[in-house]
Amino acid sequence: MDTKELYREILNEHNINPTHKAQMDSPDFCLEGVNPSCGDQITLQLKLGEDGKISDASFTGSGCAISQASVDMMADLIIGKTKEEALALADIFDRMIKSEVTEEDLEKLDEAAALQDISHMPARVKCAMLGWRTMKEMLGVK
Numbered sequence: 001m002d003t004k005e006l007y008r009e010i011l012n013e014h015n016i017n018p019t020h021k022a023q024m025d026s027p028d029f030c031l032e033g034v035n036p037s038c039g040d041q042i043t044l045q046l047k048l049g050e051d052g053k054i055s056d057a058s059f060t061g062s063g064c065a066i067s068q069a070s071v072d073m074m075a076d077l078i079i080g081k082t083k084e085e086a087l088a089l090a091d092i093f094d095r096m097i098k099s100e101v102t103e104e105d106l107e108k109l110d111e112a113a114a115l116q117d118i119s120h121m122p123a124r125v126k127c128a129m130l131g132w133r134t135m136k137e138m139l140g141v142k
Contacts, residue, residue, distance in 0.1 A: 010114040014069035019076065021068070024058040032061075033134030035126045040067035044134045046078075054078050054086060064127050066118065071131025073112040083139050090132045090141075097125055 024030075027045035034041050040063025049055035057075035062068075074093075078086040092108055095101040099119045106113045118128045 015065040018072040031138040066127040
């Protein structure tokens, strides 16, 4: 299977069968994110455990396959992480989109690394970044 086919398969799986697309009861954090250039809209919700780690993440909303798959992959990655660890992953994702990431860092993104080629599609960058940008804003980073 070539890289582009694998990319499409991972993207489609997270778009068609998202693990984290659901309304959360009593989230600790909730923030709407919008990509006006494409019409993507999400509401991201996070719960923190007593240990300070993200114990659950979910989203609702609609948008293109890239925005929906990206936020679902992000949720997979940040559950079980501290806020600082989640923000560090967002930084790696940002650098990946700007083609400034190392192979070592790329591995930390797991399936989200499948979106690496988005950096060559400027019109889709904001779609891929929507969930990550919303999470950063939610956790206090502009």
